[in-house]
Amino acid sequence: AQKITQTQPGMFVQEKEAVTLDCTYDTSDPSYGLFWYKQPSSGEMIFLIYQGSYDQQNATEGRYSLNFQKARKSANLVISASQLGDSAMYFCAMRESRGTGFQKLVFGTGTRLLVSP
């Protein structure tokens, strides 16, 4: 079974500093996708970044970058220049292939990030 592990229940960072949120995964499927979502207190899930297992380069989206280390099975999210609005829960997720074309996401337990002034 595929599994996502986020070992940091909470992280603190000062505004304008960079922060890394850890994510490790386990799968036997050679083709998979890794996602990061942000969930503010309002509850909606906001897509941040995606990395495919065959992508040669690490994904980047503005201030977000994904440090993909395939051999270590890790997909850490790096947020540069943190802002107060970055305070939220962050979930790492992996796309699980069912072989039928219907693919579900398996989520980690999340990391709560607090950005202080």
Add this chain to the structure above:
Amino acid sequence: GAVVSQHPSWVICKSGTSVKIECRSLDFQATTMFWYRQFPKQSLMLMATSNEGSKATYEQGVEKDKFLINHASLTLSTLTVTSAHPEDSSFYICSASVSGEGYEQYFGPGTRLTVT
């Protein structure tokens, strides 16, 4: 683009009643919709996957007779919690994928259900 809405955003109901939650893709046709449940301070757990015009596929441990899912059109899926009990109180989130492959799921804003 790729906006998903949910209605209602929150609902309070009495134990024993049924509650229907709607999930709509507003600007795209969603061949596949997913229903998740999230308890406070916990992660999202997939309840079921629904495809337009066919029966939903439920995850292990999810009671299909209690959580009725209907995906009547390419833009609407509904989740009905039948005979709700306090333990069904939770945050329910739907998502929709464009192609059915689930490459990217667009999430709705969620519905908070409280059963008294």
